[in-house]
Amino acid sequence: MKREYLGRAVLVVLLLLGAWLLYLLPYQDLPGWIDRLGRITAALGWYGPLAFGLATAVLTGVGVPRLLMTGVAAALFGVVTGLVCALLGSLAGAYATFFLARWGGQEAGLARWPKLRRFSGMLSRQGIVPVLLCRQLPLSSFFINLLLGLTAVRTRDFIVGSLLGFLPEAVPAALIGAGLVQGEPAATLKYILVAVVLFIGLGLLLRLLLRSSRRRSVDSVPPLPDDDQRQGDER
Numbered sequence: 001m002k003r004e005y006l007g008r009a010v011l012v013v014l015l016l017l018g019a020w021l022l023y024l025l026p027y028q029d030l031p032g033w034i035d036r037l038g039r040i041t042a043a044l045g046w047y048g049p050l051a052f053g054l055a056t057a058v059l060t061g062v063g064v065p066r067l068l069m070t071g072v073a074a075a076l077f078g079v080v081t082g083l084v085c086a087l088l089g090s091l092a093g094a095y096a097t098f099f100l101a102r103w104g105g106q107e108a109g110l111a112r113w114p115k116l117r118r119f120s121g122m123l124s125r126q127g128i129v130p131v132l133l134c135r136q137l138p139l140s141s142f143f144i145n146l147l148l149g150l151t152a153v154r155t156r157d158f159i160v161g162s163l164l165g166f167l168p169e170a171v172p173a174a175l176i177g178a179g180l181v182q183g184e185p186a187a188t189l190k191y192i193l194v195a196v197v198l199f200i201g202l203g204l205l206l207r208l209l210l211r212s213s214r215r216r217s218v219d220s221v222p223p224l225p226d227d228d229q230r231q232g233d234e235r
Contacts, residue, residue: 017062034181038076049077049085056089061097063142066090070170071177083174087166094145094162101149131161132206136168168202171195 041048056069069090074082131153134144148158172195179191 019063034072034075037072041076049073049081052076053085053089053092056086057092057096059093060090060141061093063140066093066141066166067169067173070173071180074174074177075181079174079178082177083170086174087163087170090141090166090170091159091163094141095155095159097142097145098149098155098158101146128157128161128164131158132165135162135165136206164206168199168206171202172199 041052044051052073056066056073060066060069066086070083070086072082073086076082077085131148134148135141137144175191175195175198179188179195182188182191
């Protein structure tokens with residue numbers, strides 16, 4: 001019981017901290033803020049992407065949007081390096097929230113909402129597919145991590161499904177972030193167009209993969225016996 005209340009208290013504190021950090025973001029002077037951050041990370045050398053990845057893990061773990069961090073990382077370090085450090089940081093932050101929700105609230109959640117137990121068991125048998133589907137919902141990753149932490153989704157499925165589910169949005173966000181600091185409108189437009197094409201293409205590819213996976217799962221379910229077979233078994 002103490003662990004349950006402690007987990008809830010920590011999650012509430014993290015949520016309030018994330019909201020406070022979002023309020024403090026310098027939206028009106030975002031280019032200047034990115035420029036100052038770039039000078040700081042440049043002074044760190046190769047430790048810069050590592051430090052930014054750790055900061056991404058902390059910030060996304062308390063609710064700061066991962067796509068914002070991905071765009072900023074690409075603006076600072078380029079598309080590839082920025083995408084990698086932001087992805088790994090976002091994944092670490094997501095797992096931290098997932099683990100905290102599972103540690104502090106899973107048993108209480110399943111006991112309070114019996115239907116969640118049945119839903120949880122269904123998710124645990126579907127592998128990474130439910131995680132992929134949840135990552136496409138128009139919700140904050142913070143709340144998705146909390147929801148999945150209350151279910152019986154395996155840790156491996158959560159990590160792999162989250163990584164794959166992040167990509168369709170993270171790659172375009174990295175391209176847009178890198179394009180905004182190019183300095184020339186033509187170069188910026190090129191990055192944005194590529195981002196739009198990749199966003200549509202990756203989204204369609206993910207939809208096809210999910211549809212194929214659902215079809216295979218349905219086909220793998222054994223058919224129900226017909227009436228003649230049931231009567232024969234009863235005899």
